[in-house]
Amino acid sequence: MIESEITEKEKRITSGRERTNLLRVPEQASIAFLCRYMPPFITPDMLTIISLVASVIIFWGFWLAKGNPYYFAVSIFGYALQWFGDSLDGRLAYYRNIPRKWYGFALDMSMDWISTVLMCLGFYFYLPDEYKIAAFLFLASYACIMILTLMKYKITDQYAIDSGLLGPTELRIGICGVLFASMFYPAVIVVFACCLIGIVTIIDVVEFRNVLKMGDQRDKEENAKRDQA
Numbered sequence: 001m002i003e004s005e006i007t008e009k010e011k012r013i014t015s016g017r018e019r020t021n022l023l024r025v026p027e028q029a030s031i032a033f034l035c036r037y038m039p040p041f042i043t044p045d046m047l048t049i050i051s052l053v054a055s056v057i058i059f060w061g062f063w064l065a066k067g068n069p070y071y072f073a074v075s076i077f078g079y080a081l082q083w084f085g086d087s088l089d090g091r092l093a094y095y096r097n098i099p100r101k102w103y104g105f106a107l108d109m110s111m112d113w114i115s116t117v118l119m120c121l122g123f124y125f126y127l128p129d130e131y132k133i134a135a136f137l138f139l140a141s142y143a144c145i146m147i148l149t150l151m152k153y154k155i156t157d158q159y160a161i162d163s164g165l166l167g168p169t170e171l172r173i174g175i176c177g178v179l180f181a182s183m184f185y186p187a188v189i190v191v192f193a194c195c196l197i198g199i200v201t202i203i204d205v206v207e208f209r210n211v212l213k214m215g216d217q218r219d220k221e222e223n224a225k226r227d228q229a
Contacts, residue, residue, distance in 0.1 A: 048107060058122060061074030082115065
């Protein structure tokens with residue numbers, strides 16, 4: 001395959017998605033590399049299934065860690081596998097020029113929600129009784145981010161999954177770092193859970209303000225066009 005053809009295919013990977021996260025450059029390069037050498041029999045739907053299986057592995061690791069924190073290694077592996085499946089399913093479809101925009105969007109949002117619920121269930125079963133509410137609070141605050149993402153998509157017609165410099169990849173890496181530390185210092189995960197809720201809540205407030213500004217701006221543009229008509 002000539003270089004121009006490869007470049008054209010790799011340009012499709014970022015189609016319809018604006019990334020602002022801190023690791024976007026190396027992440028996009030990794031995704032392009034993996035798409036280029038992905039075996040033909042691997043389909044986007046297969047990658048989505050892999051992502052779902054990875055979410056179950058994450059939950060399983062939390063469950064096992066109740067008896068031995070070293071089993072957090074299972075969850076860390078699950079997060080790596082989840083990144084692989086979740087990051088490549090839609091991008092591989094665009095790379096191969098076989099995208100199903102709305103089918104993929106609906107499937108991706110559904111799988112993201114299932115994955116988040118499984119992760120929070122893992123937190124819930126692992127955390128001590130007095131901290132179990134943290135799992136619920138995180139689920140509620142993260143669900144708010146998902147709703148705000150859909151609002152931005154509706155208003156701007158741009159599907160953005162990042163909140164400034166933070167995106168799903170940075171979140172996964174942060175969680176994996178905490179799980180690794182928790183293998184040796186189990187109390188770390190309790191502190192992390194509380195801090196994470198605070199961070200996500202701040203993101204919710206900032207993103208809510210941004211969504212209101214976007215909505216107000218679009219209203220002004222549409223009203224101006226209506227007045228001109």
